Amino acid sequence: xxxxxxxxxxxxxxxxxxxxxxxxxxxxxxxxxxxxxxxxxxxxxxxxxxxxxxxxxxxxxxxxxxxxxxxxxxxxxxxxxxxxxxxxxxxxxxxxxxxxxxxxxxxxxxxxxxxxxxxxxxxxxxxxxxxxxxxxxxxxxxxxxxxxxxxxxxxxxxxxxxxxxxxxxxxxxxxxxxxxxxxxxxxxxxxxxxxxxxxxxxxxxxxxxxxxxxxxxxxxxxxxxxxxxxxxxxxxxxxxxxxxxxxxxxxxxxxxxxxxxxxxxxxxxxxxxxxxxxxxxxxxxxxxxxxxxxxxxxxxxxxxxxxxxxxxxxxxxxxxxxxxxxxxxxxxxxxxxxxxxxxxxxxxxxxxxxxxxxxxxxxxxxxxxxxxxxxxxxxxxxxxxxxxxxxxxxxxxxxxxxxxxxxxxxxxxxxxxxxxxxxxx
Numbered sequence: 097x098x099x100x101x102x103x104x105x106x107x108x109x110x111x112x113x114x115x116x117x118x119x120x121x122x123x124x125x126x127x128x129x130x131x132x133x134x135x136x137x138x139x140x141x142x143x144x145x146x147x148x149x150x151x152x153x154x155x156x157x158x159x160x161x162x163x164x165x166x167x168x169x170x171x172x173x174x175x176x177x178x179x180x181x182x183x184x185x186x187x188x189x190x191x192x193x194x195x196x197x198x199x200x201x202x203x204x205x206x207x208x209x210x211x212x213x214x215x216x217x218x219x220x221x222x223x224x225x226x227x228x229x230x231x232x233x234x235x236x237x238x239x240x241x242x243x244x245x246x247x248x249x250x251x252x253x254x255x256x257x258x259x260x261x262x263x264x265x266x267x268x269x270x271x272x273x274x275x276x277x278x279x280x281x282x283x284x285x286x287x288x289x290x291x292x293x294x295x296x297x298x299x300x301x302x303x304x305x306x307x308x309x310x311x312x313x314x315x316x317x318x319x320x321x322x323x324x325x326x327x328x329x330x331x332x333x334x335x336x337x338x339x340x341x342x343x344x345x346x347x348x349x350x351x352x353x354x355x356x357x358x359x360x361x362x363x364x365x366x367x368x369x370x371x372x373x374x375x376x377x378x379x380x381x382x383x384x385x386x387x388x389x390x391x392x393x394x395x396x397x398x399x400x401x402x403x404x405x406x407x408x409x410x411x412x413x414x415x416x417x418x419x420x421x422x423x424x425x426x427x428x429x430x431x432x433x434x435x436x437x438x439x440x441x442x443x444x445x446x447x448x449x450x451x452x453x454x455x456x457x458x459x460x461x462x463x464x465x466x467x468x469x470x471x472x473x474x475x476x477x478x479x480x481x482x483x484x485x486x487x488x489x490x491x492x493x494x495x496x497x498x499x500x501x502x503x504x505x506x507x508x509x510x511x512x513x514x515x516x517x518x519x520x521x
Contacts, residue, residue, distance in 0.1 A: 098291075099123045099215050100141045100241065104134045104159075105149035105177075114147070117208055123215065131159070135166060140244050142170050142237045144218045145211060148194075150178040156185075157192040164193030170237075173214045177202070226272060227279055230293035235301040238291050239370050242303055242362075250309035250361045250394075252302040253377040254282065254316065257385070259298035261350045262327070265340055274327050274353065281319050285312045306361045310394060313357045317390035320355040328352060339491060346507065347487040347498045356385045357392035365395070382521060387475065410520050413437045414512065415445040417463070418481075423451075430505055431512065445476055446519040447512050452482040452490060461493045468494030477515035479508070 101118055105111040106129045119125040126141065128134035130152070137143070146163060150156040156176055163174060173196070176189045181199040189197050196214065198207065222234040230238070242249050256278060263271035275298075282292055282300060291303040304312060325333050332338045332352075340348040358381025360373065367373045376395060384393035414436045418424040427449060428438045439445055448467060452460035464480055467473055480495035481503065490498040497511055 098241070099145075099219070100143040101125045101145045101147065101211065101215070102134065102137055102141075102143040102172075103127045103147045103149075104129075104131075105147070105151055106130070107149065107151045110149070110151075114207075117204055118211055131162065134163075138163075138167060138170070138172075141241055143172055145173045145175060145214050147175045147177060147211075150176070150180070157188045160189055160192040160194045173218050175211070175214065224294055227275060227294060229279065229300070230291075232294055232296065235291075235293035235295055236370055238293060238301070238303055239373055243367050243370065243373060248306040248362060250304055250306040250359055251373065251377060252304065252309060252313060253295065253358045253381045254300040254302060255356045255381060256298040256320075256353055257356055258350055258353045261338070261340055261348075262353050265338060265350075266327070270327065277323065277327075278320070278355075281323070282316060285315050306363060309359050309361065313359055313392035313394070316355060316357060317392055320353070321390045324352045324354060335488070335492075337491070339487065346500065346503070346511075347491060349491040349494075349496050349498075351388040354386075354388070354390040356381055356390065358382070358384055359392060359394040361395070385521065411444070411446045412516055413439045413443060413445040413447075415439050415448045417448065417450045417460070419451060419453075426505075427508075430509070434509055434512075436512065436516070444472055446516045447477045447479060448473070449479045449481065449508075449512075450495075452480050452484070454483055458484075461490065464490075464493040464495055475519055477519055479511060479515070 099122060101123055103111055103114055103118075103125055105114065105127065111127050115125045115127055126137050126143070128137055131154075138146070146167075148156065148159055148163065152159055156178055160174055160176055174194045175196045175198060176194040177198050177200060178185060178189070179200045186197045196210065198210065219230070222231045223229065224231055239251065242251065256275075259271065259274075262274065279292075279300075282302065286292060286302065286304065289305075291301070293301050295301050302312065328338065338350045338352065340350050358377050358379070360376045360380055365376065367376070380393050380395045384391045412435065414431050416424055416427050416431075416438060418427060432438055450460055450464055450467070452458060452464065460480065460482075464478060467478060477496045478494065479497045479499060480490050480493070481499045481501050482490055483501045485500045487498045496515065499508065499511070
């Protein structure tokens with residue numbers, strides 16, 4: 097990541113000299129003359145290293161103490177530069193919160209090497225141990241910096257969908273290998289000027305050139321869909337999906353891992369803070385989501401009418417297809433008490449609960465196939481209950497969840513709540 101160093105020094109000549117020594121293509125050096133301007137710079141960029149000179153109109157140790165108190169949540173490296181070489185002065189400054197003390201006049205080579213060492217240590221301390229990528233806090237810092245940048249940029253939120261389901265079924269060791277492969281694929285599409293960091297266990301942030309974002313996203317969706325079957329068993333690959341074990345021998349159909357990418361640029365948007373940018377990334381990513389395949393979406397300029405607002409309405413509608421009238425009434429009553437809306441018309445439901453029939457009459461399975469092939473119900477979740485216990489047959493018909501009868505209502509309610517949340521993501 098491109099690092100930022102803040103130099104607090106009121107001397108024009110020496111601050112210019114230090115800036116020239118330290119500034120590289122990977123390190124920007126900002127200069128402040130006083131605490132007020134320094135604090136604004138710290139809030140805007142969250143520098144990795146802060147160098148404080150004793151040329152300021154304040155006691156150096158007090159100044160270090162103030163900076164450390166004001167940056168307790170960032171924890172930057174603080175380096176004091178002083179004309180004094182006294183041991184007592186060194187100890188006092190280090191005790192006040194400084195991480196290093198350099199006496200003037202400085203040796204140029206040693207000075208540069210010391211700062212590079214601190215920058216390297218700061219970066220390494222923010223790496224995730226398993227993935228060897230910058231942590232979430234470091235990624236948020238990177239977003240804050242690009243907001244203040246005058247360059248054209250693109251931020252990409254890259255998510256591995258169905259990762260937790262894969263981890264639960266195939267163990268943490270297999271999921272670690274999957275993540276490492278995924279990271280390698282992303283890194284192969286980036287160059288040294290791009291940023292790749294973590295947002296969560298299965299979410300990544302990429303910051304790149306605005307004009308490359310489309311090609312990178314297109315490559316990642318193709319590459320992940322091509323490689324994902326290699327992480328599954330022969331049986332799962334032949335079946336085309338993974339079966340997860342649920343409550344009371346229930347089985348959930350789970351699609352293979354894939355990636356969803358939301359891309360936001362500053363071409364048409366002027367972001368003012370990190371929260372605003374993250375919200376835009378999450379919304380764009382959610383709009384790109386597809387249940388079974390990788391996809392990406394790049395935010396484009398809005399072309400709706402003035403003051404028009406498009407807002408997704410939360411859907412908690414449930415459709416029950418149960419021939420047993422007593423069971424139908426029981427399910428309707430219980431789910432209505434839980435706050436769900438039971439429908440019987442052509443309104444699109446979030447969840448459909450369907451009885452598959454008995455061993456001789458399995459009309460429910462044919463209906464299951466018809467519902468799954470209805471394009472209007474592509475995102476609706478289908479729970480199929482059955483008195484014949486053939487999990488794979490039911491799931492092959494397109495059910496998202498198989499629940500053998502008899503089942504406990506608390507388990508059904510939990511699955512309905514889960515699927516309603518997934519439908520409205």
